[in-house]
Amino acid sequence: MRVLLTGGSGFIGSHIALLLLERGYDVIILDSFVNSSPNVIDRIKNYFDNNNLNYNLTTIKGDIRDKKLIDSVFYDSISKFKPIDTVIHLAGLKSVSDSLINPLQYWDINVCGTNNLLLTMKKYECYSLVFSSSATIYGLGDSVPIKEDHNISPINPYGNTKVAIENMFYDLYKSNNNLWKICSLRYFNPVGAHASGLIGEDPIGLPSNLFPFITQVAIGRQKRLKVFGDDWDTKDGSGIRDYIHIIDLSEGHLASLDYLNSKQSCMEFINLGSGKGYSVFDIIKQFELSTGRQIPFSIQSRRDGDVAQCYADISKAKKLLGWTPLRSLEQICLDGWNWQMKNPNGYS
Numbered sequence: 001m002r003v004l005l006t007g008g009s010g011f012i013g014s015h016i017a018l019l020l021l022e023r024g025y026d027v028i029i030l031d032s033f034v035n036s037s038p039n040v041i042d043r044i045k046n047y048f049d050n051n052n053l054n055y056n057l058t059t060i061k062g063d064i065r066d067k068k069l070i071d072s073v074f075y076d077s078i079s080k081f082k083p084i085d086t087v088i089h090l091a092g093l094k095s096v097s098d099s100l101i102n103p104l105q106y107w108d109i110n111v112c113g114t115n116n117l118l119l120t121m122k123k124y125e126c127y128s129l130v131f132s133s134s135a136t137i138y139g140l141g142d143s144v145p146i147k148e149d150h151n152i153s154p155i156n157p158y159g160n161t162k163v164a165i166e167n168m169f170y171d172l173y174k175s176n177n178n179l180w181k182i183c184s185l186r187y188f189n190p191v192g193a194h195a196s197g198l199i200g201e202d203p204i205g206l207p208s209n210l211f212p213f214i215t216q217v218a219i220g221r222q223k224r225l226k227v228f229g230d231d232w233d234t235k236d237g238s239g240i241r242d243y244i245h246i247i248d249l250s251e252g253h254l255a256s257l258d259y260l261n262s263k264q265s266c267m268e269f270i271n272l273g274s275g276k277g278y279s280v281f282d283i284i285k286q287f288e289l290s291t292g293r294q295i296p297f298s299i300q301s302r303r304d305g306d307v308a309q310c311y312a313d314i315s316k317a318k319k320l321l322g323w324t325p326l327r328s329l330e331q332i333c334l335d336g337w338n339w340q341m342k343n344p345n346g347y348s
């Protein structure tokens with residue numbers, strides 16, 4: 001089975017690529033490398049070569065907005081009698097703060113890029129799609145755990161683009177509900193790394209997420225962690241979030257592919273998280289316990305748009321996909337730290 005994986009060189013895409021290849025999928029990675037390193041591809045290849053494993057990987061450097069290029073990817077596959085069966089679409093921009101400064105870029109890449117992809121999929125009769133949506137689309141509020149029918153009301157351009165894309169899927173599915181098979185997966189906070197330490201999260205510049213910030217403090221690249229608010233209405237005053245091991249999240253994609261294969265047509269919006277809420281102080285404590293490293297921190301004022309707690313109800317994913325996250329917070333800390341230790345400066 002042939003899968004086109006857009007954004008396959010990024011943090012999440014690289015882990016999905018490795019799992020797909022391990023399970024014998026024929027994978028085409030399409031990535032512009034605007035937010036990832038081409039070294040990721042070498043790391044994936046090394047993993048298979050070092051373990052004497054066969055794999056079937058093609059890499060294409062390009063932009064999802066490039067109509068000619070996307071067309072040629074589908075056309076070439078068909079002309080080699082290996083048509084693309086499914087697309088896993090992750091390529092896009094993902095920084096909330098950057099999206100506030102450059103909203104048009106987010107609409108162009110995320111929304112127009114996805115539109116281009118869908119038009120080409122339709123042209124080549126490839127109707128099966130897994131998409132990376134986000135918990136950012138859910139409106140503010142403290143009702144947890146968050147179910148898929150929670151109100152949709154993002155508060156930044158990044159979230160708006162994810163909602164627009166989900167609406168586009170819905171309209172497309174409705175236009176012919178015997179044709180399209182779509183799973184839009186709403187991720188909570190993917191963290192950790194592959195146990196090999198070959199691939200992991202390598203944010204460009206200052207990390208904007210908690211976990212890579214902690215590992216960079218532990219390795220000495222950052223001085224201290226900023227904790228935004230210790231006066232939230234939670235058990236210890238710090239914000240509570242849902243952290244999911246990147247391999248659990250990746251396995252959710254494989255389960256989604258199996259699900260799509262079993263269906264004639266479908267349009268599902270599905271949360272992927274651990275289903276558990278951990279506070280910032282829980283994470284710091286567990287990281288220190290698991291790794292023996294101290295994480296100095298300072299308390300800062302709350303950030304606009306943050307909420308006290310946000311974690312997923314994952315019963316839909318469990319029921320529909322037969323998937324369940326297996327890895328503990330300790331495993332997340334160990335694997336994330338293993339990656340950071342082996343790659344103090346990331347991929348560079």
Ligand SMILES: NC(=O)c1ccc[n+]([C@@H]2O[C@H](COP(=O)([O-])OP(=O)(O)OC[C@H]3O[C@@H](n4cnc5c(N)ncnc54)[C@H](O)[C@@H]3O)[C@@H](O)[C@H]2O)c1
Nearest residue numbers: 007010011012032033034035036063064091092094132134
């Ligand atoms: N990491 C998270 O916390 C998180 C949470 C929810 C949703 N998501 C979504 O998951 C997807 C992957 O996230 P990630 O954390 O791996 O991000 P990432 O930035 O590491 O990966 C995205 C990849 O897409 C590529 N890309 C960007 N624009 C492109 C374009 N126009 N054409 C082709 N390639 C392009 C980048 O080079 C990068 O390799 C994104 O769509 C993101 O919005 C991520």
